[in-house]
Each structure stands twice: as structure tokens, then as C-alpha cells.
Amino acid sequence: DAGVIQSPRHEVTEMGQEVTLRCKPISGHDYLFWYRQTMMRGLELLIYFNNNVPIDDSGMPEDRFSAKMPNASFSTLKIQPSEPRDSAVYFCASSPPGSRGWETQYFGPGTRLLVL
Amino acid sequence: DAKTTQPNSMESNEEEPVHLPCNHSTISGTDYIHWYRQLPSQGPEYVIHGLTSNVNNRMASLAIAEDRKSSTLILHRATLRDAAVYYCILREVNSGYSTLTFGKGTMLLVSP
Numbered sequence: 001d002a003g004v005i006q007s008p009r010h011e012v013t014e015m016g017q018e019v020t021l022r023c024k025p026i027s028g029h030d031y032l033f034w035y036r037q038t039m040m041r042g043l044e045l046l047i048y049f050n051n052n053v054p055i056d057d058s059g060m061p062e063d064r065f066s067a068k069m070p071n072a073s074f075s076t077l078k079i080q081p082s083e084p085r086d087s088a089v090y091f092c093a094s095s096p097p098g099s100r101g102w103e104t105q106y107f108g109p110g111t112r113l114l115v116l
Numbered sequence: 117d118a119k120t121t122q123p124n125s126m127e128s129n130e131e132e133p134v135h136l137p138c139n140h141s142t143i144s145g146t147d148y149i150h151w152y153r154q155l156p157s158q159g160p161e162y163v164i165h166g167l168t169s170n171v172n173n174r175m176a177s178l179a180i181a182e183d184r185k186s187s188t189l190i191l192h193r194a195t196l197r198d199a200a201v202y203y204c205i206l207r208e209v210n211s212g213y214s215t216l217t218f219g220k221g222t223m224l225l226v227s228p
Contacts, residue, residue, distance in 0.1 A: 004159075031213060109159055
């Protein structure tokens with residue numbers, strides 16, 4: 001089975017440009033998460049969706065960041081305009097349904113973003 | 117959220133057992149203990165979880181103290197491929213979906 005798929009794997013852009021990161025969750029999973037990882041701040045949850053609906057976006061750093069999930073098999077994280085401090089590895093993860101506290105999250109390989 | 121404390125790093129030799137400790141003195145009765153690991157240049161991956169009893173799976177064992185204020189992830193025979201950052205995370209049961217809050221974790225170095 002395919003795991004979580006992210007694209008692109010690497011992105012280099014210039015400050016001020018729009019960046020769109022893409023994620024395809026595992027089929028049948030109804031939770032989708034976007035994380036950001038930097039050396040300074042570690043791994044942070046940005047936003048998560050349940051059944052395509054955003055549940056908690058309190059981790060989104062500012063209005064330059066937006067995320068959408070138009071259907072169960074696709075999500076995007078957009079940064080507009082991008083800034084050098086947005087350079088990080090962005091991970092998408094998905095999880096099967098449940099609220100028992102033990103549902104496993106499956107992570108994608110990440111998108112390494114460098115904003116010059 | 118209840119917090120966990122882990123050593124910043126640990127070292128092991130290949131083929132030897134590794135015991136990775138985690139302190140969680142403020143754990144509540146409804147918190148599951150989860151372990152994830154992150155290999156270099158990869159996303160985190162699930163290792164194991166438990167509530168009260170010790171747990172075993174193909175990757176590792178989880179030993180939970182009787183008072184649940186600490187736990188230990190046990191890799192029975194470390195390999196070079198086990199070199200990773202290991203995260204100990206508490207997740208609350210029955211509060212809706214419980215998200216993962218990653219700390220700094222323990223970086224495990226494995227020498228040949």
C-alpha cells in the first residue's frame with residue numbers, strides 16, 4: 001500500500017513567491033495533519049483536518065499560511081508570500097478514525113523548503 | 117497536556133540492548149504512552165504504545181512503571197538502522213482526537 005505522498009520533495013524559491021505544498025493521505029484515513037520541523041522549534045503541528053474540515057489551525061503561524069482539503073484524497077498548504085524564516089521541512093500525516101487516544105499517525109517523507 | 121522528559125542523547129553499540137527512558141510524573145489515568153522515532157531525513161514513524169501493561173511488538177518493547185510515572189522503550193538488539201531520534205508522547209483518551217505533541221526526544225547513536 002502507498003503511504004502518505006507529498007510533493008514536491010524539495011522546493012527552492014525566492015522571498016515573496018507563492019509556495020504550494022501537496023499531500024495525498026492514505027486511503028481510508030479521515031484525519032490529515034500538517035507539521036513543520038526546524039532545528040530551532042522542532043516538530044510543530046500547524047493544522048489538522050477531520051473529514052476534510054479544518055478542526056484546529058491554532059498552530060498556523062500567520063495569515064501568510066493557508067491550508068485546504070478539497071476532498072478526502074488531497075490537501076494543500078500554501079505560503080503567500082514566502083519569507084526566509086519559512087524555510088523548514090513540512091510533513092503531512094494521516095490517521096484512521098477514532099478517539100481512543102492510540103490511533104497511529106502515518107507521516108509522509110516531507111517537503112524540504114528553502115526560501116532565499 | 118502532561119509533559120515528558122527524556123535524555124537529549126544516548127549511545128549504544130550494535131547488537132546490544134538499548135533502554136530509552138521517559139519520565140512523565142504528571143501523567144493522568146487516561147493518558148496513553150506513545151513512542152515514535154524519526155530516522156535521518158525521514159518523517160516520524162510509530163514504534164509502540166501502551167496504557168498500563170508492558171507491551172511488545174516486532175520493533176520494540178515498552179516497559180511501564182507500576183505508578184506510570186515513567187516508562188522505558190527497549191530495543192532488544194540495536195542495529196545501525198535504529199539510529200534515530202526517539203520521541204515519548206502522552207495522548208489523552210476519550211477527549212476527542214488526541215493530537216501528537218513532539219518534544220525534543222532522545223537522539224540514539226549506534227556504533228558498529
